[in-house]
Amino acid sequence: MLKQIKPLQWLNLGLLCTSLAISSIAIAQTPEEKGLAIAKERKLRDKGWGDTESATKMVLRNAEGEESIRKMRLKALEVQGDGDKGLTIFDEPRDVKGTAFLNFSHIHEADDQWLYLPALKRVKRISSRNKSGPFMGSEFSYEDLASFEVEKYTYKLLREEVVHGENSWVIETIPTDKFSGYSKQIIWIDQSEYRVQKIDFYDRKKSLMKTLSFLNYRQYLNKYWRANTMSMVNHQTNKSTDLITESVEFRVGLSDNDFNKNSLKRLR
Amino acid sequence: MKNRFLHLIVAKPWLVLLVGILAVVALSYGGKNLYFRGDYKIFFGDDNPQLQAFESMQKTFSKNDNVSIVVEPKSGSVFNKETLELIAKITEDAWQTPFSLRVDSLTNYQHTEAEEDDLIVDYLVSEFSDVEITDEMIEKTKRVSLAEPLLVNRTISPSGHVSMVNITVQLPDKLDQTQDVVEIAAFVREIVSKYQAEYPEVNFYLTGVIMMNNSFVEESQGDMASLIPAMFLAVLIMLSILLRSVLATVATLIIIVTSISATMGFSGWLGMYLSTATISVPTIVMTLAVADCVHIISSYYYNLRQGMSNDQAIEQALEINFSPVLITSATTAIGFLTFNFSDVPPLRDLGNLVAFGVMLAFVLAITILPAFLKLLPIKVKKRDDSNFGKMEQFAEWLIKNRKLVLPASTLVIICVAALVPLNKVNDVPTEYFAEDIQFRYDSDFMDEHLLGVTMIDFALDTQEASGINNPEFLAVVSEFTDWLRAKDEVDHVISLSDTFKRLNKNMNGDDPEEYKLPEQQDLAAQFLLMYEMSLPYGLDLNNQINLDKSSLRITVTLDNIGSGEIVAMERDVQNWFADRSPNTKVTAASPSLMFAHIGERNMQSMLTGSSLAIVLISGLLIFALRSLKLGIISLLPNLAPAAMGFGLWALYSGSINLGLSIVTSMCLGIVVDDTVHFLSKYKRARVLGKNAEDAVRYAFASVGKALWITTLVLFTGFMVLAQSSFSLNGDMGLLTATIILLALAVDFLFLPAFLLLVDKKVYKIDGESEYVEANQASTVA
Secondary structure: OOHHHHHOOEEEOOOHHHHOOOOHHHHHOOOOHHHHHHHHHHHHOOOOOOOEEEEEEEEEEOOOEEEEEEEEEEEEEOOOOOEEEEOOOOEEEEHHHEEEEEEEEOOOOOOOOEEEEEOOOEEEEOOOOOOOOOOOOOEEEHHHHHHOHHEEEEEEEEEEEOOEEEEEEEEEEEEOOOOOEEEEEEEEEEEEOOOOOEEEEEOOOOOOEEEEEEEEEEOOOOOOEEHHHEEEEEEOOOOOEEEEEEEEEEOOOOHHHHHHHHHHHOOO | OHHHHHHHHOOHHHHHHHHHHHHHHHHHHHHHHEEOOOOOOHOOOOOOOOHHHHHHHHHHHHOOEEEEEEEEEEOOOOOOOOHHHHHHHHHHOOOOOOEEEEOOOOOEEEEEEEEEEEEEEEEOOOOOOOOOHHHHHHHHHHHHHOOOOOOOOEEEEEOOOOEEEEEEEEEOOOOOOOOHHHHHHHHHHHHHHHHHOOOEEEEEEEEEEEHHHHHHHHHHHHHHHHHHHHHHHHHHHHHHHOOOOOOHHHHHHHHHHHHHHHHHHHHHHOOEEEEEOOOOOHHHHHHHHHHHHHHHHHHHHHHOOOOHHHHHHHHHHHHHHHHHHHHHHHOOOOOOOHHHHOHHHHHHHHHHHOOOOOOOHHHHHOHHHHHHHOOOOOOOOOOOOOOHHHHHHHHHHHOOOHHHHHHHHHHHHHHHHHOOHHHHEEOOHHHHHHOOOHHHHHHHHHHHHOOEEEEEEEEEOOOOOOOOOOOOHHHHHHHHHHHOOOOOEEEEEEHHHHHOOOOHHOOOOOHHHHHOOOOOOHHHHHHHHHHHHHOOOOOOOOOOOOOOOOEEEEEEEEEEOOOOOOOOHHHHHHHHHHHHHOOOOOEEHHHHHHHHHHHHHHHHEEEEEEEHHHHHHHHHHHHHHHHHHHHHHHHHEEEEEEEHHHHHHHHHHHHEEEHHHHHHHHHHHHHHHHHHHHHHHHHHHHHHHOOOHHHHHHHHHHHHHHHHHHHHHHHHHHHHHHHEHHHHHHHHHHHHHHHHHHHHHHHHHHHHHHHHHHHOOOOOOOOOHHHHHHHHHHHHH
């Protein structure tokens, strides 16, 4: 699932790739071509991360300022040529402990999703077209957390500006899937490492709905950048959610066998 | 001091005019700060406990300000291709509504069912309107919706003849949301008018909190656009009849216009906003200002006819009217100032502004008005006033028949006043609007055919994270839901216990036997998690569950019952939980509940306010009349009209809303004027050595006509207000007009008859003829 890691990872593929990419961006003419070229480069730089295992804390806040915490572990597997695979195991709240969510992300069709319910000791498939809904009552929807794939959007470079102290491209992206909950997103991608710094989400009526900020980026394996904190603020409801990565390990040796219906039941 | 001041006005009219106009312009300039607030929240102070509970609940869960679109196909059923298509189209368009958070309809309802071992959560009809609706889909929609407690009696009527699309909006947190409300209403109306043209076989109705707020705005503007001109017209007609002079009418109109604009400008300087209540200020100030002017101009005319010079006539008119007009303005202002006891901010504003306006009108009437009279070339033919004869005839008739008049009038007063307890405090916000207003019509339609617009949210707080998944708590919720549904006045209940039962059934292969609550907490929690993960944008459970799942919200929709019943319902619910589940913390909140409580509380505080008004005004009278006895006697004609007015109201309507709660205080300040005039003349005759009979004759002869005239002016003014489309203002105008009329009857019949009975002793003769009025002036000025 929960390639919540994914959007964080824009990598740097080394000097060669970088120079190639930059030259392709330079060649691009229209704002649309430039936007697409940047998106491709963003994807390219994160290529090859393999698999990860991480522990994550989600802090939910309502307009009253009350907080609630969810804890979960995430396993993710990079899939070439399609969306990635993800597995989320819930640890808190206690009454959903051990519940596990398996997600096969797809580029051109609806994701495949299963949920293992330990209280029932059964795996249930769930309809996943509704990817626009909130994840665990938070301000994140699945689609915010799903793996980034270039084909999911159309692009247009709007301008350049400094955000979080980084010179960034500001790109308007429009989802190609009509089941998306958004009419568009405005994305700030820094020019130094092709990391997403900020995203503004516009709802279906084209009003600004949420802003996601990527904070405390760290580099892993000398290559892959991950934001330690993803902070989502809903401007309409004044609710917010922070997604905080407590630990992350790369290349722990996960394979397809760890991401199937049977593997769900083996989890603890 | 007074005389020197009055002389200055006549001596230097240009100076007075200049200073006066400058002051008026400076005050009026504040009008630039005025803005209109149309939302219902203005009726509640920031510290109102129900408002605070409501705000807090909205922050904990989600907002539920809404617009409802009800569709009624003339075919009598919504279960056909055309209507479902229409609902899907409206649903899709409704998502485009500014500030919308969620849209609930028959077509986008998230239906859950088992399919082999999987849970299917999907749109009952379709997310988008561009799908082909098959007979099979129609049949399924009918079967599912009519059996689903979440939908039936809310989204769909049990007979399937009407269906509702509900749009929940989240207005930005700011003080003045009027523009946003108007924008939303305009957008939704646009949707409806589009489909009205396309689907002539379908009736559409628009209601909900947003439409109510919008109607507050529209009808207030309508009132301002119709009542104020109507009032000007009425004033013009009255003045031209009473004054028979174009120039005098112009002078009076100038006083009215300057009083109103300075008063409204003053409110702008104070940072006040216009509201449904304060839009009555111009009409009321106008009414009271006219009365002042008429008194002064009548005397001025009288003096001219008596052959006085212009200057002399003005000075004399001011001289004899200064004190009575000051006293009556002061008593009226006191009555309005006691609105400060009200719990409703706009009513406090109304009271303070009118009080300010009345005193300002007094000042302008004794400064600018005489200055105009001096400068304008007013000519009056010398002639005798013949009307005095009629008043004297009436006095004779009364003195002759007093043995009949007193018991008869007493009996009528007692009998009518005895009806007062039949009135009930009742604040139903939709009923603030007249029945011919579209919003009221649509709301009544929805109440009759689908569900009421009265709503209460109950937050059930387990005070423990994840507590809502606890099977024991869920059992309580389920019982509570059943208990609510068994009540006659309850139309619909949104309860998570239904959702849990449905999920339990779905997770057990849709076995109807399994339509019951999950038996373990982890099972319930995991079913809920799975369901939540399957819901799309805008259709989540955040409106029913709080963050840490310690609290859930039950939404109860009721028939349009009165505020007393709503408060009783809230109490019953608290008692039910105290008995059945004392650990659950129950909070009730909703606009309906806020209005229900404010009505009751405001009535209590306005009773205090009215009592204080009685004490203050009677005290002022005792002081002004220099007679404890007359002061106490005056209580009867001062209070009887209000008592009778409310008695008649019990026969006419019987329900007392916020607008009526202020009537007693207001009327007291106004009707006391009649008594002041009558008793002061009566006493003047008595201290000159006349007996009660002659004093009554004198009082009728000297102020009888003036009382007729002011009563006519005030009655007309408040009858204009009674035409308001807001019952809040309209009822207040109607009842006040009635009471003013009754006050004249009481002062003309009961009061003199009563004086003749009880005031038989001989007064100590006082040589000073101007005693009463001179004394009034020196003490109050």
